[in-house]
Amino acid sequence: MRLASLLPLALAASFACAQMPEATTTVLQHARLIDGNGGTPMADATLVLRGRNIAAINPAKLPAGATIVDLSGKTVMPSIISDHSHLGQIQDGKGGAGLYTRENLLNQLAQWQAYGVDTIVSLGLNDPTVFYPMRAEAHTGTLPGADFFGADRGIGVPNGAPPTPAQPGPYRPATPEEARAAVREMVARHTDLIKVWVDDFHGTMPTKMSPAIYGAVIDEAHRYNVRVAAHVFYQADAKQLVRDGIDILAHGVRDTPVDDEFIALLKQHGTWYIATLDLDEATYLWAQHPAIMDTPFFQHAVSPGLAAHFTDPAWRDKVNGNTQTVEQSKAALAQNKANLKRLVDAGVNVGFGTDSGANTERIPGFAEHRELHLSVEAGLSPMQAITLATKNAAAEMKLTDRGIIAPGKRADLLVLDADPSQDIDNTQTIRAVWHNGKQVSGPVTSFEPR
Incomplete structure (x- = not known):
């Protein structure tokens, strides 16, 4: 398996979209997971992303050849x-x-x-x-x-x-x-x-x-x-x-x-x-x-x-x-x-x-x-x-393909440095944003509004 970290923090969204390779499968490991359903967050979760969707959560075996992203200490929630x-x-x-x-x-x-x-x-x-x-x-x-x-x-x-x-x-x-x-x-x-x-x-x-x-x-x-x-x-x-x-x-x-x-x-x-x-x-x-x-x-x-x-x-x-x-x-x-x-x-x-x-x-x-x-x-x-x-x-909006983290849903995700289930303002600790199964931006400090 290939190991990968989060994209460099200074990347702008457009650069990230252009440069990130079209990986068939990506695995996000060791994250605290808030799935959007309102239940207790899941500790040390593993998400498998295939294409633009979530393929599995906590699979018994990781897919061969996947890109691995270590999210230890991070929280993942739906965007x-x-x-x-x-x-x-x-x-x-x-x-x-x-x-x-x-x-x-x-x-x-x-x-x-x-x-x-x-x-x-x-x-x-x-x-x-x-x-x-x-x-x-x-x-x-x-x-x-x-x-x-x-x-x-x-x-x-x-x-x-x-x-x-x-x-x-x-x-x-x-x-x-x-x-x-x-x-x-x-x-x-x-x-x-x-x-x-x-x-x-x-x-x-x-x-x-x-x-x-x-x-x-x-x-x-x-x-x-x-x-x-x-x-x-x-x-x-x-x-x-x-x-x-x-x-x-x-x-x-x-x-x-x-x-x-x-x-x-x-x-x-x-x-x-x-x-x-x-x-x-x-x-x-x-x-x-x-x-x-x-x-x-x-x-x-x-x-x-x-x-x-x-x-x-x-x-x-x-x-x-x-x-x-x-x-x-x-x-x-x-x-x-x-x-x-x-x-x-x-x-x-x-x-x-x-x-x-x-x-x-x-x-x-x-x-x-x-x-x-x-x-x-x-x-x-x-x-x-x-x-x-x-x-x-x-x-x-009757959007059945997003809004929660579950197999078959779109991989539209927020990666956070801190846990918003403990303090809602921790949604502001954005480390990365994923859209359609790809990381499209890093922290907001890398974004310059126009």
């Missing part, structure tokens, strides 16, 4: 899946139109992957002319960076959410029939999901989407066996959406404590729920310069333009000076945490996402680790949080 992110909305600390380009998407997908997020769902605001060709490449494994799925352009309403300069932007139907026509156009392009923006963004938008519009969207999408995700804030909206057949609530309820009726509705309909705790925290946290901003794990997710944005005194004064918005965001985060804990305890289908990439403050890759941290602050155990971000996140 992270984000069920709610956005492509092409930000670039180097700026947002606006004209950012949905192949080059920008490649940079973003590389950043998610360097931070251990091997699959994302771009939940609306996608440019079909760029999105679909790149999605096809990603699914075949020929596109570097994270694999991705998406919700085409999505559907808002005139004078309503989302307030975005993105082009082509969402459809904005004024009637149920216009909404149905928008659905049919997206279905014809083979979208993975349909997205609707329902609420009024804390009362900042003059119009909310009416039940007549989103009811038509849900009905039409379901005619074609396509699921629908909704941007929500208020519990009353969320209840009506669930009654009308929504498949995914793409944000947590943040106005009131979730009640027994809502929990019963979610369980009755099998609706999936994504908290996106990081969303509200990110509106104010970086202007306060917490200690985490001085760590390499944060700094290597921040491009030069974004670093300048975060240190701009005018921006920081504006955010910190808007005390009403800061307090509103803190209250929403606290309510979101409490609701997440109650829903997980109640056995509701809970996925994982952050809204990363939607604006400059929601940082691709880093946001997912922050979401894990906030989930544990909410009262989840580290293993519960990891399960949301792996097994549950895959199940929400």
Whole structure:
């Protein structure tokens, strides 16, 4: 057998992909294994990778001719899946139109992957002319960076959410029939999901989407066996959406404590729920310069333009000076945490996402680790949080080939220097990321964002 160590730590993801030989079989030995199912980690585990998949765990005999990678002292877990992110909305600390380009998407997908997020769902605001060709490449494994799925352009309403300069932007139907026509156009392009923006963004938008519009969207999408995700804030909206057949609530309820009726509705309909705790925290946290901003794990997710944005005194004064918005965001985060804990305890289908990439403050890759941290602050155990971000996140998207470590599943793996079952922030001790059975990056300190 040939012996091999981890690839040199300074390799960038693209270099690793280009240089690593196409080994038929690789054996990862002596690792602590977190398989994504939520059980006790397995000590001194052996994984056999063949091609892009996991072939065996702890086999009686190692395959002849395999490349051996010694992971003594390391922890292996499934790579992270984000069920709610956005492509092409930000670039180097700026947002606006004209950012949905192949080059920008490649940079973003590389950043998610360097931070251990091997699959994302771009939940609306996608440019079909760029999105679909790149999605096809990603699914075949020929596109570097994270694999991705998406919700085409999505559907808002005139004078309503989302307030975005993105082009082509969402459809904005004024009637149920216009909404149905928008659905049919997206279905014809083979979208993975349909997205609707329902609420009024804390009362900042003059119009909310009416039940007549989103009811038509849900009905039409379901005619074609396509699921629908909704941007929500208020519990009353969320209840009506669930009654009308929504498949995914793409944000947590943040106005009131979730009640027994809502929990019963979610369980009755099998609706999936994504908290996106990081969303509200990110509106104010970086202007306060917490200690985490001085760590390499944060700094290597921040491009030069974004670093300048975060240190701009005018921006920081504006955010910190808007005390009403800061307090509103803190209250929403606290309510979101409490609701997440109650829903997980109640056995509701809970996925994982952050809204990363939607604006400059929601940082691709880093946001997912922050979401894990906030989930544990909410009262989840580290293993519960990891399960949301792996097994549950895959199940929400019906991705049966990933999300857990088991024979036959894709070898999308995180290798960590420390055990996140003991401290969730140990997901930040990334030693290597594997995608489709190959190591594609090392520590995040080897990654330079653009």
